[in-house]
Amino acid sequence: MGSAGDDAAVVRARSLAERLHAGQVDKAGAPYVGHLERVAGLLAVWWPEPDIAELEAAWLHDALEDTGATAESLLAAGVSPAAVEMVRAVTRPAGTAYLAWIGDLAQTAPLGALRVKLADNADNSDPGRVARLPDGARRVAERYAPARALLLEGYMRRRFEGQVGGAMLPTDSN
Numbered sequence: 001m002g003s004a005g006d007d008a009a010v011v012r013a014r015s016l017a018e019r020l021h022a023g024q025v026d027k028a029g030a031p032y033v034g035h036l037e038r039v040a041g042l043l044a045v046w047w048p049e050p051d052i053a054e055l056e057a058a059w060l061h062d063a064l065e066d067t068g069a070t071a072e073s074l075l076a077a078g079v080s081p082a083a084v085e086m087v088r089a090v091t092r093p094a095g096t097a098y099l100a101w102i103g104d105l106a107q108t109a110p111l112g113a114l115r116v117k118l119a120d121n122a123d124n125s126d127p128g129r130v131a132r133l134p135d136g137a138r139r140v141a142e143r144y145a146p147a148r149a150l151l152l153e154g155y156m157r158r159r160f161e162g163q164v165g166g167a168m169l170p171t172d173s174n
Helices: 004-020 033-046 051-058 069-076 081-087 098-108 111-124 127-131 136-159
Strands: none
Touching: 004 033, 004 051, 033 051, 033 111, 051 081, 051 111, 069 081, 081 111, 098 111, 098 136, 111 136, 127 136
16 A cells, blocks of 8 residues: 555544444445445555545445445544545445436546445445345346446546547546
8 A cells, every 4th residue: 555644544434434334234234334445445456556535435435325424524523534534435325326426427537436336336236245135136237237338438538538549648647
């Protein structure tokens, strides 16, 4: 990883996520923190040397939606403003249709937030997890596969905006 300060920021985010989600289980009955750990792990594998704020956001991506945390409480706990902004971006507003929200997210969210959401989607679509859910195949077909397509299209379009001589030019540092 990076500097000791960077390492401390990720450890702090992980510890906060573990406290916030203590006692919660996923739809298959497994400790919820395992999902957060897998999302952070996927992010680090898919985008080597991810931005520290992205790793913080991966650990905390469900905190606003599934716990009593607020953006202000995350900031007060020492989470970076950039990570909090990503967490806010990947938090679906109440009453918003899932795929409509994903479409908006794909068009407007920071690229780091899209990377976090893509890793989240991949873990939610993992065949091993899906097999443990009675409606798993339907969830993937109706929710996660269409969402992944929207997220990937938005990410790739925004990540590689502009062409010179037919070659795509990256627009971010990763």
